[in-house]
Amino acid sequence: MKRRDFLKASLGGTAALLGSSAEARGNLEPAEEAxxxxxxxxxxxxxxxxxxxxxxxxxxxxxxxxxxxxxxxxxxxxxxxxxxxxxxxxxxxxxxxxxxxxxxxxxxxxxxxxxxxxxxxxxxxxxxxxxxxxxxxxxxxxxxxxxxxxxxxxxxxxxxxxxxxxxxxxxxxxxxxxxxxxxxxxxxxxxxxxxxxxxxxxxxxxxxxxxxxxxxxxxxxxxxxxxxxxxxxxxxxxxxxxxxxxxxxxxxxxxxxxxxxxxxxxxxxxxxxxxxxxxSYASISETVQHTLYQYLALPAIALAGLTYVVRRNNNDDDEGES
Ligand code: SF4
Ligand code: SF4
Ligand code: SF4
Missing domain, CATH: 3.30.70.20 (Alpha-Beta Plaits)
Structure with a gap:
């Protein structure tokens, strides 16, 4: 397994997550006919x-x-x-x-x-x-x-x-x-x-x-x-x-x-x-919650990256042997 590929795949996902977590949800507008x-x-x-x-x-x-x-x-x-x-x-x-x-x-x-x-x-x-x-x-x-x-x-x-x-x-x-x-x-x-x-x-x-x-x-x-x-x-x-x-x-x-x-x-x-x-309390708490969920998802992203690289390397090895 190539360690560089693993890190690249994992960190790519992490960067995407951090980028989206910076988007705060704004306050809701009053209902149509409040x-x-x-x-x-x-x-x-x-x-x-x-x-x-x-x-x-x-x-x-x-x-x-x-x-x-x-x-x-x-x-x-x-x-x-x-x-x-x-x-x-x-x-x-x-x-x-x-x-x-x-x-x-x-x-x-x-x-x-x-x-x-x-x-x-x-x-x-x-x-x-x-x-x-x-x-x-x-x-x-x-x-x-x-x-x-x-x-x-x-x-x-x-x-x-x-x-x-x-x-x-x-x-x-x-x-x-x-x-x-x-x-x-x-x-x-x-x-x-x-x-x-x-x-x-x-x-x-x-x-x-x-x-x-x-x-x-x-x-x-x-x-x-x-x-x-x-x-x-x-x-x-x-x-x-x-x-x-x-x-x-x-x-x-x-x-x-x-x-x-x-x-x-x-x-x-x-x-x-x-x-x-x-x-609003709701906009603050939902932004924090979503950010937290995203950070908690990091191990899953790392695992996905790892799985992808292992599979690709296995395929490369199979192709090399044939
Ligand atoms: S009467 Fe009581 S329940 Fe009805 S709107 Fe007024 S405060 Fe609310
Ligand atoms: S019903 Fe009496 S206590 Fe209630 S808001 Fe009107 S004036 Fe005030
Ligand atoms: S947050 Fe409190 S004041 Fe606002 S709608 Fe809910 S119960 Fe009513």
Missing amino acids: IGMLFDSTLCIGCKACVSKCKEVNDMPPVPMGDETQYDAALDLSPKTLNVIKVYTAGEGTHKDQTEDGFAFEKRSCMHCVDPGCVSVCPVTALTRHPKTGIVAYNADACIGCRTCMTGCPYNVPQFDYDNPFGEIHKCQMCNQAGVERIDNGMMTGCAEACPTGATLFGTRKALLEEAQRRMTLKPGEIYNYPRGDVRNPDSHHEKAVPEYKQHIWGEKEAGGTNVLHISAVPFDKLGMPPLGER
Whole structure:
């Protein structure tokens, strides 16, 4: 066997692998007709009608505080709560939407990422992104309970039900899972329908992004006619003085973007949002995974090169003997 031939064949394959591994996968684009919600923290009055409606639509039990009360007092997402309203307070906590001595509300539920990390890491495709609506759905029948999705989500959204002997993940599915199907039936999400102020607004991602961008240009103090319900065909409007919005639409770009957008007058780090760049978790992890798989394939490539050279040398020997 000629050692030079072996090395040439093996290293040729290696070079091809390294060349292709340098190609990083980019962020996915929003789905064709992506639907979502716009949460405007400055319009939220903390009434939690959206939390109650979410529980009603999704048939979920209340989370009482202590043994005495039976009403829902959920403080965070859990297998029994897909949507929760949290409050930020500072100092005296007396002025709404102010960072100092103020308070502000924040809605936490699945952000329906444009390029979802949970979908990317699930080994059995139990989580999927709908190609048309962009809704990130969950299939309990396919789920093996490995909980990998919990590590792939930048917002700590998927919740595992440890009390269920079969294990199951719970997260908002935009009120469109089997048995609910509000979106497929032309309805809006439960939380947007219940919200009395339009703080949770429903619509296409495109229309909601335009609405959020419009609000960024409004002059603080001027009166704006805020829509309620579906931004494309509002149930009603209400007039309100424009607050001093932070010039930041959360979800326009964060981690590849989300179909649920947030705007606020208080910085998002105060509202508990994680520090995120523009690149999606999915694009980073898939690029690393593919590179790793390719490097792990090196011994196989070396073996293929070795086999090829041995066969060729054998053929040469056979021809030489005849
Ligand atoms: S879209 Fe539906 S499931 Fe999601 S938070 Fe709103 S009401 Fe709950
Ligand atoms: S917020 Fe988390 S659970 Fe929801 S789509 Fe994004 S990665 Fe998945
Ligand atoms: S229903 Fe609307 S105003 Fe009430 S807590 Fe939910 S988002 Fe805020």
